Amino acid sequence: MWILPLVGYVGLVFGFAFLTLAIASGLYYLSELVEEHTRLAKKLLQRLIYTVIALQILLVLVDGFPIGLSVLSVASHGIYSLNLRHFPVVKVTSPVFILSCFLVLLNHYLWFTHFSLPPPPPPQSSSRYDLYSSTDLPSFAEISSYFGLCVWLTPFALFVALSAGENVLPSMGSEYATGEGSSFVSPGKGPEGPGGVGGGKGGGGREGMAKAVVNGVRDWMGDTGELMGFWKGDKVRRF
Incomplete structure (x- = not known):
């Protein structure tokens, strides 16, 4: 067979592309929801951290998870909070962010x-209980x-929540909000731009980290496609 393997490779490429676009669209939509419901997002994140900590404790008490690693996981979620x-x-x-x-x-x-790690060897015993235990x-x-739930979910949720930069109050936007190293990216105008304090949506408002990543990848793909001749745009018209 020659054609069917080629069809399989093409399908893999298209499937990966569609999956990437779906993840980027989902991140962008979640970022918009966080921007509109900042207080609710904070409450949900707190509840999520408490739920993961309670689940980790249950895994130690009921399923016998290692105590040392479980303590590290609980302490890590405390740092995340x-x-x-x-x-x-x-x-x-x-x-705190770097440590997280x-x-x-x-x-x-x-x-x-x-x-x-490989499973521990079965106990060497001739008792009836060990004969039926596995x-x-x-x-x-x-x-x-x-x-997905106990290791990645909370950091991923915090990463998406870093996009809630449009609804920051002026009282919150002092050095911590607008200083060097803030999670808000100012495309064009700064916090004192035409939109007033924080820029707002109409005058160069700040972008959060998740939206900045999605927009950056989208702009890079658009510019690369224009330069390679896949479609026409502003960069091609300049030449």
């Missing part, structure tokens, strides 16, 4: 190492669900 003190303003150069990013990578590595190994679905 410190980013909500000035929500929606988050300074990406603050020690480090803890995300550390938790992923340690839990991945834990689940990658090692209860977690399945791939259980491991991936644990990573």
Whole structure:
């Protein structure tokens, strides 16, 4: 067969492209929701952190998860919650934010190492109980669900929530909101631009981190496509 493998490769490329566009669209839509409901987003993030901590404690008490790694996970979510003190303003150069990013990578590595270890050997005993007992190994679905809910969900939600920059009150936008290292990106005009304090939606308002990433990738793809001749635009007309 020659044609069917080629069709499979083309389908993989299109599937990956559509999946990437779907994720980018979802991030953009979530960013818009966070901007419109900042107070509700903060409350939901707090409830999410408390829920993950309670779930981690239950996993230790009921399923016998390792205590050391579970304590690290609970402490990490406590550090994550410190980013909500000035929500929606988050300074990406603050020690709390940098420590949170480090803890995300550390938790992923340690839990991945834990689940990658071979199962312990069965106990050498001739008792009736051991004859019918077997090692209860977690399945791939259980491991991936644990990573998605207890390791990645809270940092991902915090990353999306960093986009709530349009509704910052002037009283919150002092050095922490507009200083160097703030999570808000000012495209064009600064906080004192035509839209007044904070710019607003009509005068160069600040973009959050998630929206800035999506817009940056979209602009880069548009400029690259114009320069390569896939479509015409402003950059092609200049020549």
